[in-house]
Amino acid sequence: MKEKVCKIDESQKAYASLFHCAHIIFPWLDPTELASISSTCKTLNSIAKSITTARISDASRTFENLPIPFVNTVDDQPYAYFNYTPTQTLAFNPSFSGRQPWGGNRVTRPGLFVDTVVVRDACGCGCERCDVELECPCREMSAPELSRECGPSCKCELECGNRLTQKGIDVKVKIVKDERKGWGLFSNQVIKQGNFVCEYAGELLTTKEARLRQQTYDKLAQGGKFFPALLVVREHLPSGNACMRINIDATRVGNFARFINHSCDGGNLSTVLVRSSGALLPRLCFFASKDILEGEELTFSYGDIRLNKKGLQCFCGSSCCVGILPSEQT
Numbered sequence: 349m350k351e352k353v354c355k356i357d358e359s360q361k362a363y364a365s366l367f368h369c370a371h372i373i374f375p376w377l378d379p380t381e382l383a384s385i386s387s388t389c390k391t392l393n394s395i396a397k398s399i400t401t402a403r404i405s406d407a408s409r410t411f412e413n414l415p416i417p418f419v420n421t422v423d424d425q426p427y428a429y430f431n432y433t434p435t436q437t438l439a440f441n442p443s444f445s446g447r448q449p450w451g452g453n454r455v456t457r458p459g460l461f462v463d464t465v466v467v468r469d470a471c472g473c474g475c476e477r478c479d480v481e482l483e484c485p486c487r488e489m490s491a492p493e494l495s496r497e498c499g500p501s502c503k504c505e506l507e508c509g510n511r512l513t514q515k516g517i518d519v520k521v522k523i524v525k526d527e528r529k530g531w532g533l534f535s536n537q538v539i540k541q542g543n544f545v546c547e548y549a550g551e552l553l554t555t556k557e558a559r560l561r562q563q564t565y566d567k568l569a570q571g572g573k574f575f576p577a578l579l580v581v582r583e584h585l586p587s588g589n590a591c592m593r594i595n596i597d598a599t600r601v602g603n604f605a606r607f608i609n610h611s612c613d614g615g616n617l618s619t620v621l622v623r624s625s626g627a628l629l630p631r632l633c634f635f636a637s638k639d640i641l642e643g644e645e646l647t648f649s650y651g652d653i654r655l656n657k658k659g660l661q662c663f664c665g666s667s668c669c670v671g672i673l674p675s676e677q678t
């Protein structure tokens with residue numbers, strides 16, 4: 349009798365260890381791995397299900413202030429899988445296959461991402477309260493589509509009134525699947541014209557690397573199942589000549605802005621390059637260009653140039669739709 353009790357203890361211990369290990373390991377698995385391991389036994393299946401439910405409920409892995417849920421009523425893909433960064437990051441090696449835990453009980457920053465690339469000894473402001481000090485030098489605007497905020501070289505902290513785009517998301521959004529456009533970003537509340545929506549975060553690439561990746565992405569996108577998110581931003585001089593080019597690739601590593609689809613009518617978002625004092629590069633930020641209703645899709649124009657006349661078909665549905673997505677020489 350005594351021996352039997354011991355045996356039960358042992359198997360209970362083994363079961364508890366399996367349960368414990370699964371909770372640690374499963375958040376690191378990709379959807380295919382999770383699906384195959386969940387078919388092995390009932391317990392693992394229920395742990396995998398709880399991970400999937402948590403992933404569906406928040407694309408941002410709690411990196412953002414508000415959860416960003418996935419909604420899919422068109423097929424059985426519950427969520428899109430990618431690595432998350434809330435702000436821009438240096439490029440990873442092309443062979444990078446990094447993973448982040450997602451959907452577990454504990455969320456820890458995996459140390460995968462670098463902070464803002466700063467300029468050492470750059471000038472910043474010395475204000476105590478930039479929102480009341482009108483003379484704050486960081487406030488000056490250099491162009492209508494370029495805004496300036498306080499940054500890493502300033503004395504003020506994140507609570508400063510002149511760091512609007514650095515505090516993360518402040519509006520409710522969701523990611524909804526469409527049969528033809530793939531996932532898209534939708535508002536989950538009314539958003540007033542002029543409100544900050546989000547930054548476009550991803551890997552910062554050299555132009556050489558951007559061109560290489562674009563070639564690969566173009567081929568993969570032909571199949572209709574791959575959605576690249578490489579954005580090229582050009583900063584222009586008043587003369588109209590481009591003076592700086594930034595390549596942001598949110599395909600493998602990015603934030604929820606990677607789900608914003610194109611609209612030929614310009615959509616309801618405008619892009620602004622935001623420079624912050626002491627940061628080497630500006631960040632691309634989206635603001636509401638008009639009042640946006642709850643449930644409306646958030647879109648912007650990917651550009652006007654369509655070099656590839658046989659490019660991907662556009663399904664924006666606007667009255668001025670050109671029929672193909674913008675494409676230009678990267």
Ligand SMILES: C[S@@+](CC[C@H](N)C(=O)[O-])C[C@H]1O[C@@H](n2cnc3c(N)ncnc32)[C@H](O)[C@@H]1O
Pocket residue numbers: 428528529530531532569574575576577578606607608609610611660661662663664673
């Ligand atoms: C930045 S991603 C947008 C999110 C993407 N729909 C997804 O599922 O991940 C850009 C890609 O989405 C698709 N896309 C964006 N706007 C579209 C549109 N108006 N019509 C058709 N496809 C679109 C194209 O495949 C494009 O390369």
